[in-house]
Amino acid sequence: MTEQRIKWLELGAFDDIPKLGSRRIELDKMKIGLFRTASDKIFAIEDKCPHLGGPLSEGIVHDNCVTCPLHNWVISLESGEAQGADKGCVRSFPIKIANHRIFLGVSKLHEESA
Amino acid sequence: MKKESLVIVGNGMAPGRMLEHLLDNNLSYDITIFNAEPRVNYNRLMLSPVLSGEKTYEDIITHDDDWYKKNDINLHKAEPIASISTENKTVTSKNGKVVSYDKLVIATGSSPIIIPLPGHQLDGVMTYRDLDDVDRMLTVAAASRASKEPLKAVVIGGGLLGLEAAAGLAEQGMQVTVLHLMDTLMEKQLDPSASWLLSEAFKHRDVAVLTNADTEKIVDRGDGAVSGVILKDGRKIPADIVVMAVGIRPSTTLAKDSGIEVERGIVVDDQMQTNILDVYALGECVQHRDTCYGLVAPLFEMAKTLADNLCGTESSYTGSVTATRLKVNGIDLYSAGDFNDGADRQEIVLRDASAGVYKRLVLKDNKLIGAVLYGEASDGPWFFDLLKKDADISEFRETLIFGQAYQGGAQLNPSEAVAALTDDSEICGCNGICKGTIVSAIESGHTTLDAVRAQTKASSSCGTCTGLVEQILTWKLGDEYEAAAITPVCGCTHYGHDEVRHLIRAKSLRTIPQVMQELEWKTSCGCAKCRPALNYYLVCEYPADYKDDYQSRFINERVHANIQKDGTYSIVPRMWGGQTSSKQLRAIADVVDKFRIPTVKVTGGQRIDMLGIQKEDLVPIWRDLGEAGFVSGHAYAKGLRTVKTCVGTDWCRFGTQDSTGLGVRIEKFMWGSWTPAKVKMAVSGCPRNCSEATCKDVGVICVDSGFEVHYAGAAGLDIKGTQVLGHANTEDEALEIIVAVVQMYREQGHYLERMYKWSSRVGHEEIKQQIMENKDKRKRYFDRFVASQKIAQVDPWTERVAGKDRHEFMPLTVVSPAKVTHLEVVR
Ligand code: SRM
Ligand SMILES: Cc1cc2nc3c(=O)[nH]c(=O)nc-3n(C[C@H](O)[C@H](O)[C@H](O)COP(=O)(O)OP(=O)(O)OC[C@H]3O[C@@H](n4cnc5c(N)ncnc54)[C@H](O)[C@@H]3O)c2cc1C
Ligand code: SF4
Ligand code: FES
Numbered sequence: 001m002t003e004q005r006i007k008w009l010e011l012g013a014f015d016d017i018p019k020l021g022s023r024r025i026e027l028d029k030m031k032i033g034l035f036r037t038a039s040d041k042i043f044a045i046e047d048k049c050p051h052l053g054g055p056l057s058e059g060i061v062h063d064n065c066v067t068c069p070l071h072n073w074v075i076s077l078e079s080g081e082a083q084g085a086d087k088g089c090v091r092s093f094p095i096k097i098a099n100h101r102i103f104l105g106v107s108k109l110h111e112e113s114a
Numbered sequence: 115m116k117k118e119s120l121v122i123v124g125n126g127m128a129p130g131r132m133l134e135h136l137l138d139n140n141l142s143y144d145i146t147i148f149n150a151e152p153r154v155n156y157n158r159l160m161l162s163p164v165l166s167g168e169k170t171y172e173d174i175i176t177h178d179d180d181w182y183k184k185n186d187i188n189l190h191k192a193e194p195i196a197s198i199s200t201e202n203k204t205v206t207s208k209n210g211k212v213v214s215y216d217k218l219v220i221a222t223g224s225s226p227i228i229i230p231l232p233g234h235q236l237d238g239v240m241t242y243r244d245l246d247d248v249d250r251m252l253t254v255a256a257a258s259r260a261s262k263e264p265l266k267a268v269v270i271g272g273g274l275l276g277l278e279a280a281a282g283l284a285e286q287g288m289q290v291t292v293l294h295l296m297d298t299l300m301e302k303q304l305d306p307s308a309s310w311l312l313s314e315a316f317k318h319r320d321v322a323v324l325t326n327a328d329t330e331k332i333v334d335r336g337d338g339a340v341s342g343v344i345l346k347d348g349r350k351i352p353a354d355i356v357v358m359a360v361g362i363r364p365s366t367t368l369a370k371d372s373g374i375e376v377e378r379g380i381v382v383d384d385q386m387q388t389n390i391l392d393v394y395a396l397g398e399c400v401q402h403r404d405t406c407y408g409l410v411a412p413l414f415e416m417a418k419t420l421a422d423n424l425c426g427t428e429s430s431y432t433g434s435v436t437a438t439r440l441k442v443n444g445i446d447l448y449s450a451g452d453f454n455d456g457a458d459r460q461e462i463v464l465r466d467a468s469a470g471v472y473k474r475l476v477l478k479d480n481k482l483i484g485a486v487l488y489g490e491a492s493d494g495p496w497f498f499d500l501l502k503k504d505a506d507i508s509e510f511r512e513t514l515i516f517g518q519a520y521q522g523g524a525q526l527n528p529s530e531a532v533a534a535l536t537d538d539s540e541i542c543g544c545n546g547i548c549k550g551t552i553v554s555a556i557e558s559g560h561t562t563l564d565a566v567r568a569q570t571k572a573s574s575s576c577g578t579c580t581g582l583v584e585q586i587l588t589w590k591l592g593d594e595y596e597a598a599a600i601t602p603v604c605g606c607t608h609y610g611h612d613e614v615r616h617l618i619r620a621k622s623l624r625t626i627p628q629v630m631q632e633l634e635w636k637t638s639c640g641c642a643k644c645r646p647a648l649n650y651y652l653v654c655e656y657p658a659d660y661k662d663d664y665q666s667r668f669i670n671e672r673v674h675a676n677i678q679k680d681g682t683y684s685i686v687p688r689m690w691g692g693q694t695s696s697k698q699l700r701a702i703a704d705v706v707d708k709f710r711i712p713t714v715k716v717t718g719g720q721r722i723d724m725l726g727i728q729k730e731d732l733v734p735i736w737r738d739l740g741e742a743g744f745v746s747g748h749a750y751a752k753g754l755r756t757v758k759t760c761v762g763t764d765w766c767r768f769g770t771q772d773s774t775g776l777g778v779r780i781e782k783f784m785w786g787s788w789t790p791a792k793v794k795m796a797v798s799g800c801p802r803n804c805s806e807a808t809c810k811d812v813g814v815i816c817v818d819s820g821f822e823v824h825y826a827g828a829a830g831l832d833i834k835g836t837q838v839l840g841h842a843n844t845e846d847e848a849l850e851i852i853v854a855v856v857q858m859y860r861e862q863g864h865y866l867e868r869m870y871k872w873s874s875r876v877g878h879e880e881i882k883q884q885i886m887e888n889k890d891k892r893k894r895y896f897d898r899f900v901a902s903q904k905i906a907q908v909d910p911w912t913e914r915v916a917g918k919d920r921h922e923f924m925p926l927t928v929v930s931p932a933k934v935t936h937l938e939v940v941r
Contacts, residue, residue, distance in 0.1 A: 012926045019297065020639070020665035023926035034926060038305055038639040039453050055681040058669040060642040064457065067642035069669040069677050074642075076457035083457060098404060099378050 033057030050088025125149035128397030135421030165282030233332030276359035448494030657902035670750030692720030701742030762799030790863030
């Protein structure tokens with residue numbers, strides 16, 4: 001995907017996400033978890049554990065990972081990959097922070113005139 | 115030929131540097147500078163040493179009047195530019211002076227953000243940006259020294275500038291308080307461990323640091339001067355001056371009004387040119403590749419690029435990585451790059467608790483990508499250099515953290531924390547044995563655990579300090595001593611649960627980052643195993659003052675409901691002692707209908723569970739339930755769950771005591787308490803035991819002569835009949851015994867260790883001795899429980915209905931399908 005085709009969709013303020021915490025967004029039918037690490041990086045991954053679909057945004061955030069609340073799989077927020085012996089991957093999405101606001105990278109966005 | 119004219123707006127550090135480069139290249143422009151400040155160019159970074167009195171203004175001047183004269187540069191001081199005409203290529207100053215340019219450089223820097231709080235215009239409210247600000251502060255500091263009591267300063271903002279201002283004012287003898295909105299200081303540059311060390315250092319120099327401090331207003335003394343601030347949580351802090359250091363905003367008004375493209379800053383390309391030909395921008399006012407900088411190093415790089423381009427040498431600026439160093443005497447702090455950790459990264463952490471040193475390096479693909487150094491930061495620039503050069507460090511990775519001058523292999527000693535304890539630190543709480551006593555026992559030839567135990571009694575009672583005693587043996591005897599293996603809490607530490615608990619007590623550690631620093635945690639912010647455990651140990655140790663670490667709790671404990679396999683929730687309201695009423699049942703029926711709750715079930719704990727609730731519905735459901743008098747049943751808590759009862763003397767023909775009443779009394783006394791793992795109780799009215807009291811954590815069997823108190827049973831993963839703790843003659847006595855044994859368990863249990871496991875580890879005889887035979891001890895356990903209950907019995911559902919943690923119950927954003935017809939998210 002080339003940089004030019006990305007549109008940035010504003011999601012909310014940086015401080016809406018607590019440190020070492022997360023928030024969920026709903027985009028059409030998809031649920032995406034936004035996570036903030038100890039060092040204030042924001043990551044976005046699909047809010048659906050590769051194990052049995054647990055809501056990752058309800059997990060505990062540590063390092064650049066989140067531990068799923070249902071059966072404790074540890075998922076990398078950067079790559080979406082399950083860590084350790086577990087195998088599986090969720091989609092991860094580009095995020096940009098500007099003016100203390102959070103933007104999600106989307107493409108082919110056709111907004112109808114309001 | 116007439117020289118081209120170069121006009122510069124703003125005479126800060128960035129254009130200062132650019133001029134030096136231009137002059138080095140002998141390029142002949144006709145140069146005119148307009149500056150709003152009434153002075154020559156000075157080193158803004160050095161304002162803090164001027165404030166603290168280490169330097170004077172003269173010391174920090176970079177270009178004096180002679181320099182401008184000698185180089186034929188026309189400097190207009192105190193002459194701000196009011197407008198630019200990019201069409202006519204002229205600038206107009208506030209005083210009406212018009213000058214035309216061939217090339218224009220806008221270098222207006224940035225201005226401090228002033229939060230428009232009520233009272234922000236009062237006399238004594240200041241910012242920290244230029245020499246005038248420093249002069250204002252110094253005037254107050256002089257007045258402070260002249261008055262009997264030192265004057266008080268409040269600094270709003272615990273970032274780089276705020277802390278430098280605070281340190282400077284304290285150095286000048288003022289009484290300083292720093293208010294910081296976030297949990298930790300300099301949260302942008304530091305990880306929590308380093309932040310914690312920093313705030314300790316400030317406390318040691320008598321600067322009060324208040325975190326999570328959100329200012330509501332600045333108070334008027336009555337004559338237009340400031341007298342203090344009031345925080346949103348009601349705290350009042352008196353102040354004679356208030357310094358706002360909450361951040362900076364690029365100064366872009368001039369550019370924007372002149373039709374130059376501005377977003378957060380003035381937008382420039384890699385050649386530092388704005389969207390308008392021949393108009394350049396430079397310094398903190400600039401936005402380059404989406405980034406605005408607030409430190410000089412990148413600005414100096416920009417200055418070099420722009421100078422090259424003005425000389426006709428094609429040159430590009432491609433962005434910078436930045437490094438920060440706090441310039442406060444006696445505090446050594448450095449941070450650079452990206453110090454996130456993650457799957458593809460490794461970290462190297464070095465903690466030397468006794469020396470107050472913390473160093474953390476983050477590596478990726480054998481390259482250094484981030485560094486935080488505290489306490490000993492002399493290697494900062496060396497690390498930064500490796501980082502910028504993308505150097506491969508695999509050759510010297512093992513010794514990297516020891517820095518550039520590392521010679522030979524200094525080995526880290528795992529018992530360092532024990533070594534650092536003073537001789538009078540208590541090691542064995544049960545018997546009151548201090549480190550010094552144990553050390554002398556070892557020195558007089560008691561070189562095994564048993565020998566030390568026999569000689570001193572240390573670790574002979576509950577045994578939870580065994581690991582610590584062994585650490586002391588290891589420290590004294592080295593390899594001679596072979597310690598039994600301790601199971602660490604998790605991969606982040608080599609300490610076990612007992613050692614961690616004891617060291618929290620012995621060193622009076624009060625926050626999670628503090629524990630991680632002092633106990634030399636191997637990771638920067640722990641994991642999902644150790645964080646909840648540490649949080650529990652700290653709550654238990656300091657029930658009144660510890661601020662619960664929300665993000666270290668499992669989701670159920672954050673939202674006060676139980677997560678289900680499909681991401682919905684279940685809730686179980688309390689039904690005291692398993693009793694209910696028509697009013698309660700009606701209220702439950704009503705919410706089930708109103709919110710279309712799919713499943714309602716009677717639980718094994720004698721109450722009602724509602725399952726399949728959407729997260730967004732939780733708070734409205736609790737509102738309705740709360741109106742009917744329900745509170746949370748804590749079905750999710752590591753705490754008191756249920757107290758099951760039977761009908762007892764109220765109805766039953768065999769009942770010997772009021773088992774229902776006692777169950778309700780226990781539940782009302784103990785609800786809300788947190789314990790290492792869940793605690794379930796039951797009271798049966800006779801030995802037929804209809805409430806299954808003999809497989810509970812605590813159970814009571816009522817008999818004619820009183821109450822038999824049982825404990826340490828379970829009927830889950832393991833099935834265990836209870837053991838009898840003792841007999842009580844009265845309900846009051848039974849309650850005291852129950853509460854005391856739970857408190858003993860709270861103070862000794864490992865996180866997630868059920869009561870029966872704790873009792874088999876510590877020993878039934880020991881517990882019985884402490885609770886049944888030593889009445890004073892029992893009373894003290896009881897009193898400690900009662901003290902901690904004062905703040906524990908707040909219904910979490912009511913709090914959330916009132917608005918607490920609202921963010922937890924709703925998505926950040928819902929982008930509706932109506933607004934977005936087709937959309938695909940980029941990978
Ligand atoms: C709802 C209930 C079953 C029911 O439909 O009756 C239940 C449901 C759950 N139990 Fe239980 N237990 C329930 C009574 C029991 C009992 C019976 C009792 O309390 O008398 C036991 C055996 C007694 C005991 O604990 O010793 C019991 C032993 C367990 C265990 C094993 C604990 C152990 O240490 O051995 C677990 C697993 C755990 O805690 O790690 C567990 C865990 C769970 C969890 C919380 C699983 C989880 O972590 O998500 C279940 C979800 C509850 C929810 O509402 O979503 N539940 N569970 C009962 C709720 C009681 C209440 O009113 O609060
Ligand atoms: C107390 C303090 C400590 C600091 N410590 C450090 C540090 O340790 N390390 C670090 O890297 N950075 C530090 N900084 C930041 C650093 O000083 C700045 O990044 C740097 O000075 C910015 O340079 P500049 O030229 O872009 O802007 P400035 O130096 O701010 O200069 C801008 C100038 O333009 C003038 N001006 C504005 N508008 C107009 C106008 N319309 N017409 C004419 N003139 C105008 C202003 O009066 C000002 O003099 C510190 C800053 C402060 C205040
Ligand atoms: S336990 Fe059960 S029991 Fe005892 S009195 Fe009862 S009914 Fe009756
Ligand atoms: S669904 Fe995430 S671990 Fe099972």
